[in-house]
């Protein structure tokens with residue numbers, strides 16, 4: 001099997017893939033999260049994508065991929081995220097900092113404390129290190145493994161705003177795999193009408209069935225201003241199949257998968 005992730009080697013996604021891959025599984029490095037969804041769909045493989053961070057919130061490219069492709073969620077993982085500031089230059093020589101936009105948000109307090117620097121966004125934390133290695137008077141917000149890989153000295157460790165910085169990752173696959181006893185399910189509510197009480201009615205169905213929501217996030221439906229879809233995750237310790245049937249009576253739904261929480265072993 002092959003496991004598709006955001007590359008180049010050294011991203012957090014890649015670090016997670018290294019931890020969870022099967023012994024004979026290869027890692028396929030993709031340039032963007034969108035490309036991970038494309039590879040999973042075209043090659044019938046599995047992939048790993050970041051979906052939300054405790055500090056910076058939802059990862060738009062992943063939410064769009066879930067909405068726009070037939071990929072299904074088959075597991076979730078939580079990973080502590082530590083950001084590193086790496087450069088071949090001293091602090092007073094640095095003029096440009098490369099950072100992934102999610103990491104920029106997660107380390108904005110440290111980055112704000114740097115004076116007279118320009119920030120350039122990149123496609124991944126590893127790409128940031130790659131760029132900083134090439135450009136004069138530059139630094140990167142990166143992972144420990146990418147700093148090592150590109151031979152960039154660490155100027156400061158743990159530059160994330162919060163010491164409890166965590167990113168939730170999803171395993172996605174091209175087919176539906178329903179585990180015996182899933183921990184959670186994810187759906188997208190796609191409202192077919194705009195009327196008072198629609199969202200209230202949807203949430204009431206969860207409440208009446210005693211089903212606990214673990215996340216609700218609105219995202220523009222891309223059909224015009226003020227039009228939204230709602231990403232919902234819920235626990236599956238109570239009968240949820242009938243509840244989903246009831247939801248379908250009042251709203252459009254896309255089922256994204258029911259899955260296990262897989263904890264990471266060090």
Ligand SMILES: O=C(O)C(=O)C[C@]1(C(=O)O)C=C[C@@H](O)C=C1
Pocket residue numbers: 006010011012013014050051053059081100102103123124125126143167
């Ligand atoms: O660039 C990386 O290292 C990634 O794996 C992507 C990503 C993300 O998009 O959320 C993953 C974890 C961190 O939250 C920051 C960046």
